[in-house]
Amino acid sequence: MGRPSPDTKQILIDTALALIWMSSYGSVSVDDICKAAGVKKGSFYHFFPSKVDLAVAAMEHSYHEVKPLYDTIFSPDTPPLRRFERMMEVVVEKQTETLEKYGRVCGCSDTSLGCEMAGLEERIRVKFEELANRKKRYYENALRDMVAEGSLPPDTDVKAKAHEIFAYLLGQMTLARIQNDLGLLKRDLRPGLLGLLGIQDKAGSAS
Amino acid sequence: MGRPSPDTKQILIDTALALIWMSSYGSVSVDDICKAAGVKKGSFYHFFPSKVDLAVAAMEHSYHEVKPLYDTIFSPDTPPLRRFERMMEVVVEKQTETLEKYGRVCGCSDTSLGCEMAGLEERIRVKFEELANRKKRYYENALRDMVAEGSLPPDTDVKAKAHEIFAYLLGQMTLARIQNDLGLLKRDLRPGLLGLLGIQDKAGSAS
């Protein structure tokens, strides 16, 4: 099959993800990505038929990169409530990492891309939906386990509650991105999520 | 002072707000706005020194447009919990209106603009923060009234809870925008917010 594929494609995906995550899809040009990746534009279009295809590939890649972490956090070995608590810790950790790495709070790349482009590029909307559903499935499993162990009422609408948690997390991360500040995320993420789960916070700052 | 100002400036603001809200800041050009507004580009730059200035003016305008409604909803005449419930109803109503008007779910214009541009245009970030704080102040007042009437514990961190509610609402609206569907918003907005307030839903779908 001729020459084996070098990692040019992966470099383009990584570079694009970083640039778009930091700023936005519309403000990052194909030339910007190529320049930062040290790749000529002709090569770019050898691997990706369009800029949108690159963005979709970057979304998929970012999921596959965190999937092992999700599998660990939401392992059935862990008590379900502890899974959510661990997830919140990891969210803050990851945001702190990217803040140090990129010099600003970046929030969730899928959400930024989705919010900007969902109305203009159907494939980005579809990819967002797919990734969102995969993540919500982790929440649903944990919620079902909470119902099973009795820490959540048996008539709980698990899918609805997973969506609420997802929306809340997404909102907190989007606000952190816009304000470029992790302070409120660190302070308010936990009590709000416990509130959504109908659980009193031991620390007392939640209702 | 010569010729009195016609409403060209306001037409530009309205048009820009609609176009950017529907798609995004980056995908709407000054030419697009001018064409849709029936205004020549020279006139545009007579009123606004740059595209960003127009965006900031549009954000400010969108707030002033809904402010009377906020004042009504959060009037001290209304019981505080009822204020939040009314706000959720109005959010769904407004989203339904824009869906019919523009053919798609648009979410919150400030959030979309903020998420896309906060890292690139400081003035947009600052304006977002200003408007967000103004809105959160309505929530804080209502929460304080709930504490006063005893429906919320006296040690409630009112500012933190207002931020949680704001983040949750913003997340639900952003998701509705991306998915271009009001179904989940209509179904899940209310129980989640009641959960954040630590209140059982009479309808039973909340925890």
Added chain:
DNA sequence: AAAGTTCTTGACCGATCAGTCAAGCACGCA
């Protein structure tokens, strides 16, 4: 070593981008 495939390169395209400018026009005021 020749043929075949994959990847790279750099020049190139028409369209569009945000923004400029000088001239003209319409109105309020004197």
Added chain:
DNA sequence: TGCGTGCTTGACTGATCGGTCAAGAACTTT
């Protein structure tokens, strides 16, 4: 009536946009 100011107009700029292409280089296979 005529002057001054504010608004409009349309042509214009240089840069940049996403995307194309033909030719060649690098590597595998035969």
